[in-house]
Each structure stands twice: as C-alpha cells, then as structure tokens.
Amino acid sequence: MCGITGIFDTRAARDISRATLQRMNDSQLHRGPDEGSLHLAPGLGMGHRRLSIIDIATGQQPLLNGDGSVVIVFNGEIYNYQELTAELQALGYQFRTKSDTETIVHAWSAWGPDCVQRLRGMFAFALWDSRQQTFFMARDRLGVKPMYYALLDDGMLLFGSELKSVLAHGGLRRDLDPLAIEEYFALGYVAEPRTVFKQARKLSPGHALLIRRGQPVADEKQYWDVRFTLDNRISEADAQEELVQRLRESVRLRLIAEVPLGAFLSGGVDSSTVVAMMAGLSPNVPVNTCSIGFDDPAFNESAFAQMVADRYKTNHRLEVVKSDDFDLIDTLARLYDEPYADSSAIPTYRVCQLARKHVTVALSGDGADESFGGYRRYRLHAMEERMRAAMPAGMRRAVFGTLGRLYPKADWAPRVFRAKTTFQGLARNSVEAYFHSVSILRDPMRQALFSPKLRAELGGYAAQQVFDRHAANAGTDDALGLIQYLDLKTYLVGDINTKVDRASMAHSLEVRDPLMDHELVEWAATLPSDFKIRGQQSKYLMKKAMEPYLPNDVLYRPKMGFAVPLARWFRGPLRQRVQDAVLGERLASTGWFNRKYLQHLVQAHQAGTRDYSAPLWTLLMFEAFLRNVVDEGPALVAAANEPALALS
Structure with missing residues (x-):
C-alpha cells in the first residue's frame, strides 16, 4: 500500500522539475512513510511513497523491467500475483523481486492493456513503456484504490493517489466546478469521474487510460462491469455452502503479508463474518481485532464485537471514545481534499488510528451491503416499487405528487407518520425515487439553498443525471438489482471507499476488503433477489450461511451503522x-x-x-x-x- 504520483508530457519529452516532483511525492508521506523514491526521464517523472507490506527487501518503486524500457508506480495489492508470476515465468519473463509490482510490469509486456483483466485485487497504477511511447493508467474494478489526474493546458498530465499531490504541482487551476457542488450537496461527495476542481478528474473504477505521446489524449476506456443477471438456479442450501467457500477463499488471499495483520470488528454481520473466516484459516494463531466503542449507549456496538471476539478468542482491543469527538473537522477537510460529508469518517478515522498501534494491515467488512442487500433503504425501495407497479405513472404523479407537496415534514414524529418522503418517491420513476431517497439535500432543498448565481452556473444540470447515466448501463430492470448496481457505481466508490482509504492511509494503515473481491461480487450478482431480501429480512443468504459461525444476536439484531450524534x-x-x-x-x-x-x-x-x-x-x-x-x-x-x- 503506497502513494503514487507523477508528471507525464503528452506532447514531447520536455524536462521535468525534480523539485516539483519531490514536492508532489512528499505531500503523500502519510501513505508511505517507509521509503520514498523518484524516477525521472525525458518527459516523465514518477514518485512513490512506500508502506512496506510484501517483499520488504526488494519491492522498492518506481520499478523498472530488466532492460529499463518499462517503469511503473503502483498502489495496492494483487492477490493472485503468485499464480501470475508462475505463468509469466513459463512465458520466459525473469523476475528480480518477489513483489506483485513486478508482476504487473511483465503482465503489461505480455498482454498489453488487457493485463488488467488478469489482475485480482485493489490497484491503481501508472506505467510508461518507452519502446511503444505509451503511458498507461488503470484503476481496480470497484474503486478501492484512488487515482486522480489532470491534463494541463501545456500538455503535462499530472496524476496521484490523492488530489493533494496533483495540487502540490502548483499548475492546476483551482476553479471550483459548479456541477461538482450540485453533486456534493445532493450526495455528500463528488461522484466519479468529476472532482471539485474543473481541471482535475478521478479515473473511474474499472477504467484505464492509454496515451501515446504526441497523439491526442483519448477518453478513459472501461474494461470491467458487473451484470445483475439474477439467473443462477442454484438451490438455497448450495448457495449457502458456496458463499462460505467463496468468503473463505477471498479472506485467505488477503492474509498474505510480511507485517502484523488484523481486522476491524464492529459487531455487525460483515466484519464479524470476516473475523470468523480469518479465525478458521489460522486456528492456532489468534486474530488481532480492533473495535471502537462510544460512551453514548445509543451509538455503542462494542458488546456485540466482544461476543465475536470471545467466541474466536481473538486478541481484541477496544477503545472507547467520547461521543463528543468532533475536533476532527479541519483534519478531515485537509485529509479528503474535496468536500466530503459522511460523518462516520470520524469513527472510521479513530478505529484506523487504534488499529495502526497494533497492525499494519487490517481486513474490513465493507462491500457486503451492496452485494447482498443489506441496506434498510433496499427493503423500502422494494415496497415502493410494488406500489408503483400497481398504479399507472400518470396517476401516481398526480396523486402522490400532490400528497408529497402538501404533507408536512415531520422529523419529530414517530416513523409511521413520516410519509412525506414516501409520497414524493411514489410520484417518481424507480431511478428518480432512489436518488431522492439517498440525497442529503433533496431537490427542493437544493433549489432553496442555491443562489440564482449558482443555479445559472449549473445551466440546468442536476445530480440526478449521475444516476441516470449509470442506470442506462445497468442491464437490468430488476428493482433490487438496479439499485445495487447504482450503489456499486456511486455510494460504494464515492463514499465508502473514499472514507476508508483516506482514514486508513492517514495512519499508514493498509485496509483490505475481502467482501469486495470482484469474483465474489460477480457471483452475488447472479443470485436471485429473494436470496438477498426475503420479507423483512435483509442480507438473507449471508445471514443464513453464517448461522453456524456467528451468534444469532449478532446476525439478527437491528443494523446500527457507524453514526455520530x-x-x-x-x-x-x-x-x-x-x-x-x-x-x-x-x-x-x-x-x-x-x-x-x-x-x-x-x-x-x-x-x-x-x-x-x-x-x-x-x-x-x-x-x-x-x-x-x-x-x-x-x-x-x-x-x-x-x-x-x-x-x-
């Protein structure tokens, strides 16, 4: 796990300033405190900050192939690198290190841009092939690792793991993008591929960018997508068994490290599942687990985490923090580089801080809700969809649109009387309704909040278009499958993965996500929707599969989340x-x-x-x-x- 940055001259081979590149690299010291190196060549500068995890002795970057024609900087982990190394050696490629970074270099030489199809893991990398005069960047399928870039007016392309490294160059215009402001106040983050600055972009998950020097810069190219086919005819019993096998394999792949390793344990289903699989894979070595508790019982899950820790006899560390832990506001603003409004970033920062005292690598339970139907809003959306299907669209808009306008907002009332949002949702189509349900400030609030100046600068743009764009590519009209796809493309990437990456790397901690393994995600997308939500039970299949491994009090208690007051x-x-x-x-x-x-x-x-x-x-x-x-x-x-x- 590292921080990468660099400068590439897309037009010629002009000199790159070492001082500028050093400044960009130093801005990400927290991502890799163990080592820092630069590589400069005509028209190219690459920087790397290293957090040593695998091949500590010889895995330094930037890394060159044997004849120096290919150079790479890489952030992440390739979990199948040992199998790929053996395959590449059989093709005649010789390895000088035992690192997964060198595997990517030779995979590029063997398979070109298609090399990304062979990689299983979390990654963002940039490489330069001097023979082909080709620069190539790629980001993993689910956007676990970040990649920012900007093409300057003079043809220089800047890139980095964090936006701060691109900003540190000094040549990026800091004009804020009004369209990004609209997205932020709707969603709480700026959605890929946009950034808050007009001139900078995020490389989208599952995308790559190939540039040949001296030629026009092409658009990003998508190399992966998930399809919610829902056509797997597997029995429920067999699906439970296969899920456990897949979970075990995904966790096993993420246990490779030459440094202390552990797991987050919140007491929820997902992190508890990961810990249960880890314990089964290393029965003679206790798992290191970390939890954050709160002094406010309404937000404290530590008792449930302790149940799992006791069952598997883990080396469990609990740190209780004050519920008034709000002194991180400016720290978080500097950390995220863009406006970011998920308040659970505070406890996430604290649990990463605790974990880093004991381990360098931590496994998390993120990603299960999106694949296995864990969010409460999924059940509510399914109920609304049944009501939408029972009434023609014109009648729905007339009846429920009127009710939505007239019904009072009643945050103070019992939930059964808070019908305004439901009425507003029923007046919309499926995608509009889901966007409405996840928005922080819904359309009328943003209209009231924004000045005439900002509304004019938006030129009619609405953040709803982010969801419309993804929905057009979803390839499914299944009510649950569609919104799962939308979350995988938006919320998981822009909110969850962003939060965990910045919070963990602020403490030089690598976080691995076995429940975001792309093969597991692809398999889950083939399962019928009633394996995910059945009646009022969310994450049905996963909970049934884990009954032999976890207490019912952990599996079937109400979902709490990582909230702050x-x-x-x-x-x-x-x-x-x-x-x-x-x-x-x-x-x-x-x-x-x-x-x-x-x-x-x-x-x-x-x-x-x-x-x-x-x-x-x-x-x-x-x-x-x-x-x-x-x-x-x-x-x-x-x-x-x-x-x-x-x-x-």
Whole structure:
C-alpha cells in the first residue's frame, strides 16, 4: 500500500522539475512513510511513497523491467500475483523481486492493456513503456484504490493517489466546478469521474487510460462491469455452502503479508463474518481485532464485537471514545481534499488510528451491503416499487405528487407518520425515487439553498443525471438489482471507499476488503433477489450461511451503522461553530448560497423544530474545505517552493 504520483508530457519529452516532483511525492508521506523514491526521464517523472507490506527487501518503486524500457508506480495489492508470476515465468519473463509490482510490469509486456483483466485485487497504477511511447493508467474494478489526474493546458498530465499531490504541482487551476457542488450537496461527495476542481478528474473504477505521446489524449476506456443477471438456479442450501467457500477463499488471499495483520470488528454481520473466516484459516494463531466503542449507549456496538471476539478468542482491543469527538473537522477537510460529508469518517478515522498501534494491515467488512442487500433503504425501495407497479405513472404523479407537496415534514414524529418522503418517491420513476431517497439535500432543498448565481452556473444540470447515466448501463430492470448496481457505481466508490482509504492511509494503515473481491461480487450478482431480501429480512443468504459461525444476536439484531450524534452536537457543543461556519463570511463569499435559507436551517434545527443535522454537517464540511484546501493550498505550494528557489 503506497502513494503514487507523477508528471507525464503528452506532447514531447520536455524536462521535468525534480523539485516539483519531490514536492508532489512528499505531500503523500502519510501513505508511505517507509521509503520514498523518484524516477525521472525525458518527459516523465514518477514518485512513490512506500508502506512496506510484501517483499520488504526488494519491492522498492518506481520499478523498472530488466532492460529499463518499462517503469511503473503502483498502489495496492494483487492477490493472485503468485499464480501470475508462475505463468509469466513459463512465458520466459525473469523476475528480480518477489513483489506483485513486478508482476504487473511483465503482465503489461505480455498482454498489453488487457493485463488488467488478469489482475485480482485493489490497484491503481501508472506505467510508461518507452519502446511503444505509451503511458498507461488503470484503476481496480470497484474503486478501492484512488487515482486522480489532470491534463494541463501545456500538455503535462499530472496524476496521484490523492488530489493533494496533483495540487502540490502548483499548475492546476483551482476553479471550483459548479456541477461538482450540485453533486456534493445532493450526495455528500463528488461522484466519479468529476472532482471539485474543473481541471482535475478521478479515473473511474474499472477504467484505464492509454496515451501515446504526441497523439491526442483519448477518453478513459472501461474494461470491467458487473451484470445483475439474477439467473443462477442454484438451490438455497448450495448457495449457502458456496458463499462460505467463496468468503473463505477471498479472506485467505488477503492474509498474505510480511507485517502484523488484523481486522476491524464492529459487531455487525460483515466484519464479524470476516473475523470468523480469518479465525478458521489460522486456528492456532489468534486474530488481532480492533473495535471502537462510544460512551453514548445509543451509538455503542462494542458488546456485540466482544461476543465475536470471545467466541474466536481473538486478541481484541477496544477503545472507547467520547461521543463528543468532533475536533476532527479541519483534519478531515485537509485529509479528503474535496468536500466530503459522511460523518462516520470520524469513527472510521479513530478505529484506523487504534488499529495502526497494533497492525499494519487490517481486513474490513465493507462491500457486503451492496452485494447482498443489506441496506434498510433496499427493503423500502422494494415496497415502493410494488406500489408503483400497481398504479399507472400518470396517476401516481398526480396523486402522490400532490400528497408529497402538501404533507408536512415531520422529523419529530414517530416513523409511521413520516410519509412525506414516501409520497414524493411514489410520484417518481424507480431511478428518480432512489436518488431522492439517498440525497442529503433533496431537490427542493437544493433549489432553496442555491443562489440564482449558482443555479445559472449549473445551466440546468442536476445530480440526478449521475444516476441516470449509470442506470442506462445497468442491464437490468430488476428493482433490487438496479439499485445495487447504482450503489456499486456511486455510494460504494464515492463514499465508502473514499472514507476508508483516506482514514486508513492517514495512519499508514493498509485496509483490505475481502467482501469486495470482484469474483465474489460477480457471483452475488447472479443470485436471485429473494436470496438477498426475503420479507423483512435483509442480507438473507449471508445471514443464513453464517448461522453456524456467528451468534444469532449478532446476525439478527437491528443494523446500527457507524453514526455520530450530529443533531445533539449542533444544538449543544457545536452550536456556535455551526452558526459561525454556516452563516459566516467564507460561505457568503462564494455567492452560491441563499442566506435566508441558511438562517432557516440553523434556527429551525437549534430550536428543535426540525432535524437539519445532515444538511448542516454538509455545509460545515464544505466551509472547512474552502478554508483548509482552497484558501490554504496556494500558500502551502509557495512555501514549499522557497527552499528549492533558494538553492537554485
């Protein structure tokens, strides 16, 4: 696990500044504190920060092939590299290291761009083939590892594991993209391939970019997608057995390391499943497990984690943190480089901090909800779909659209009386309704929040188009399969994977995700939807398969999630901070927000008449992004330039 960065001249072979490349590389020191190296050649600069996990002795990067014609920087892990190495050796390729990085180099020489089809793992890499005058970048299928890039006006292409390394170059224009602002306030993150800066992009998951020097830069090319065929005729009993076998294999592949290894254990189904599989694969060596508990019982799952730890006799570490752990706001803003509004980033940061005290690699349970139907919103969507199917679209829009407008918003009321969102959803088609259900600020709220200036700059663009674009490629009209596909393309990548990558790498911790193994995801997509949700039971097949391995109290308790008490914070200890940030000068200076609506959000929430905690957190993090990234960034680059200028 590492941080990679670089500069590629797409037009010629102009000199690359070593000082600039060094600055870009140093900006990601936290991703790889063990070693840092640069490679410079005409028109090319590559930087690497290393967190040593595999082949500690000889796995340094940037790595060149035997004759120096191919050079690579790579972030991630290739779990099938040993099998690929044997295959490549049989083809005549000679290896000088025992690293998975060298496997990619020779795979490129053997199979060209199709090499990515052979890789099983999490990865983002860039390589240069001087013989073919070809630059190639690729990102893993599910977007576990990040890759940012920007093509400057002078033809220089910048890339990096984090946006901060691209910003550290100093040549990227910092114009904010209004379309990204619309996506952020709808979803809580900026969706791939957009970034918050107009000139920069994210390489999309399952995509690659090939550039031949001197030729126009082509678009990204997709090399993988998942298809929810739902056509697997396997029996339920056989599916349970096969699932356990696949889980065990996926976990086994992720246990290869030359450093201490453990797992997160929240007490939920997913992390407990991973720990159970790990324990079975190493019965004589206790698994290292880490949990975060909260001093507020409403947010504390540590007792359930302890049940699993006791059952498998793990080396369990629990750290209880205060529920008022809100001093990370500016730290998170600097860490994520873009506005990011998932408040569970706070406990995720803390559990990574705890884990790194004891291990260098941790396995997580992320990804199961998307593949096996774990979210409560999936069941609600399925219920709405049955109602939508029972009534013609025109009648639905007329009846439920009117009810949605007239019915009062009742955050304070028991859930059965909170029907406004349901009515609004029933008036829409399936994709529109799902987008509506996951939006932080729904369409009417964003219309009220945004100023005429921002609405004009949007030019009619709506974040709904992100979902429409993916839905057009989903290849299924199954109600559950469609929204699972949408989550795999949006929420999993833009929210979950982004959160875990930045939080873990802030502490130089590698996180591996066995439940996001692409072969497991592909298999799950063939299973009938009633294997995933049956009646009111979510994640049905996975829970049934794990009954011999986990307590029923863990498997069948209500899903809690990794939440923090935002509503209470904003009425109590963060009351003044919210007022200062949301109603302050920095947000006002953008000219993008309606001050009267901002005042309404703050006053109604703090008076207790509405729960606006999620919108307020979204605004709070946007203001922190403006101060810590947009305002501070140019000054940091200038300061970093001073020593280099003094020496020249």
